[in-house]
Amino acid sequence: MTEPARLSVPPPGPQPDESAPLAGLTRQQRLEYLRRRMAAVPSRGETADGRESRDGDRVLPVPGPLSALLPRGGLARGSVVSISGATSLLLGLLASVTADGGHAAVIGCPRxxxxxxxxxxxxxxxxxxxxxxxxxxxEVAAVLLDGMDLVVLGLGGVSVPPSRARAVVARARSKQSTLIVTDGDWGGAEVRLEARVRxxxxVGRGADAGRGRLRSVRLAVRAQGRSFQTRTACLDVRSTQGRVEWVPEAVAFAPEAAVR
Structure with a gap:
């Protein structure tokens, strides 16, 4: 399996250690290193081999059944999306964007x-x-918005002050990158997605409970936003011949509905 790129900052000195964490450096050292690494990332709209990608529009793709939840059928470029609940939702978004030729970064989600x-x-x-x-x-997310189509930021349970959030939102909008925030509080997100396992x-039942190979996870997903009516979807995330498929069950407009 191909390993993802790991953007870790080496300590100062002539012999950098590529496994060193960002925590050991000053603010200026972190920024300088991230900008050097960003220069090696292909420009948006261009794949790693120099061909034009298919993301010329202003929407990033999502797994098929989720497109019905979003007004434009995908994640709008230059927007901030808050995600909570089942991790399958976040993984599906990363898969859709990178499989379509886009570049993504995941910050602060070691697991x-x-x-x-x-x-x-x-x-x-x-x-x-x-x-x-x-x-x-x-700050790391703000730097990576310069060259990535999608940036995922794990907040570690903290709340980002509104003034700080507005500055990053403005940067995402100017760079036409999409920021996904999770595991924390980010006021002012344009879209909020919540997934719950149904x-x-x-897995077996009765005497065989807890045994067997997991074949699918049933999810309920709710989308809320400033400019559209709340929508919910029930779907299955199924494993088929070593690949995972998203299979819709139903989509509903439910202004007051909660995902259960």
Whole structure:
């Protein structure tokens, strides 16, 4: 399996250690290193081999059944999206963007299941992974918005002040990158996606409870936004011949509905 790029900052000195975390450097050292690494990333709209990609429009792709939840059928470039709940939702978004030729970065999510992302179709060579972003992950995300189509920021349970959030939103809009925030509070997100597990298929019941190979996860997903009516979808995330497929059950407009 192809390994994702790991954007870790080496300590100062003539012999950098590529495994060193960002936490050991000053603010200026972190910024300088990230900008050097960003220069090696192909420009948006261009794949790693120099061909034009298919992301010429202003929307990033999502797994098929999720497109009905979003007004434009995908994640709008230059927007901020908040995600909570089942990790399958985040993995599916990363898979869709990178499989379509886009580049993504994941910041502060060291336990993210890269194998599961690969099974969903993610291209790991287009994924930069920053598991240890240091004391200011928001700053790292702001830098990576310069060259990535999608940036995922794990907040570690913290709340980002509105003034700081507005500055990063303005940067995402100017760079036409999409920022996904998770595991924390980010006021002012244009879209909020919440996923809850409704059940599993494949594990045994009765005397065989807990045994067997998991074949699918049933999810309920809710989308809320400033400019559209709340929508919910029920779907299955199924494993089929080593690949993961998203199979819709139903989509509903439910202004007051909660995902259960």
């Amino acid at each position: 993210l299941g890269l194998l599961a992302a690969t099974e969903m179709g993610a291209e790991l060579r287009r994924l930069a992974f920053v598991p240890n972003p240091g004391p200011d992950p928001v 059940g599993y298929d494949g």
